[in-house]
Amino acid sequence: MSDDPATGSATFQRVADIIAETADIERDKITPESHAIDDLGIDSLAFLDIAFAVDKAFGIKLPLERWTQEVNEGKVPAEQYFVLKNLCARIDALVAEKAAKV
Amino acid sequence: MRLEYFEMIDAVVRLDRTAGTIEAVAKVPDASPVFEGHFPGHPLVPGVLLTETMAQASGYLILAHLGFERMPFLTGVDKARFRSFVGPSAVLTVTAKLEHDGSGYAVTKAAIRHEGKAICDAELRFRTMPFPEGLDAPMRERARTSGLLHLAGIGDGAPS
Numbered sequence: 001m002s003d004d005p006a007t008g009s010a011t012f013q014r015v016a017d018i019i020a021e022t023a024d025i026e027r028d029k030i031t032p033e034s035h036a037i038d039d040l041g042i043d044s045l046a047f048l049d050i051a052f053a054v055d056k057a058f059g060i061k062l063p064l065e066r067w068t069q070e071v072n073e074g075k076v077p078a079e080q081y082f083v084l085k086n087l088c089a090r091i092d093a094l095v096a097e098k099a100a101k102v
Numbered sequence: 103m104r105l106e107y108f109e110m111i112d113a114v115v116r117l118d119r120t121a122g123t124i125e126a127v128a129k130v131p132d133a134s135p136v137f138e139g140h141f142p143g144h145p146l147v148p149g150v151l152l153t154e155t156m157a158q159a160s161g162y163l164i165l166a167h168l169g170f171e172r173m174p175f176l177t178g179v180d181k182a183r184f185r186s187f188v189g190p191s192a193v194l195t196v197t198a199k200l201e202h203d204g205s206g207y208a209v210t211k212a213a214i215r216h217e218g219k220a221i222c223d224a225e226l227r228f229r230t231m232p233f234p235e236g237l238d239a240p241m242r243e244r245a246r247t248s249g250l251l252h253l254a255g256i257g258d259g260a261p262s
Binding site for chain 1: 177178202203204205206207209227229
């Protein structure tokens with residue numbers, strides 16, 4: 001996958017396209033540094049729609065409930081999962097994990 | 103169906119947990135206050151109640167899939183299509199298939215047929231969460247009386 005600092009990784013491009021289409025957000029406003037909730041205004045229900053689209057597109061299952069619990073318990077900052085470049089890194093890891101099991 | 107009580111499913115007749123599919127029966131009542139308004143002299147089951155029927159079949163499927171550990175709540179209806187009218191006394195076949203079991207959510211595709219004719223279909227989305235206090239027991243009882251618990255092989259599922 002290419003990783004252009006200016007435009008983000010290939011994973012980011014796919015995720016950003018998903019967010020733009022699913023949450024009806026202007027594509028130009030979505031950057032790797034964007035926080036899904038604080039910057040893009042994505043609510044919990046819209047995030048589930050995005051998660052479904054991401055799960056289907058990448059063949060994975062985002063562990064949303066575990067992430068949410070960890071954030072709510074203060075174990076990790078929300079940025080770790082909900083800033084897009086970090087979310088994309090998690091997606092890449094899940095894809096690699098799934099590939100390793102095949 | 104007990105339309106006024108929003109109990110739409112009469113019996114679950116088939117459940118395949120491996121395939122993620124369910125088939126249920128819903129008999130439209132001969133009479134109901136719903137029909138007096140919808141429409142006067144021309145009773146039809148409203149599309150929203152057909153949607154609820156599909157949602158309840160899907161909900162039963164998700165309940166069984168999750169081993170009755172979590173409760174599904176409808177969050178979205180996509181691509182709903184209402185293809186034919188259906189009126190009082192109709193016996194409906196309601197089917198649903200689990201499309202995706204996500205983390206804290208699930209997606210199904212559901213459909214209703216009457217005498218082999220397509221009535222409606224939709225993609226439905228649900229949020230799944232631990233049972234709110236007090237809801238577990240009545241949901242299990244409804245699952246038992248519909249035959250779902252027995253088909254799912256969970257607990258004392260003998261239908262009354």
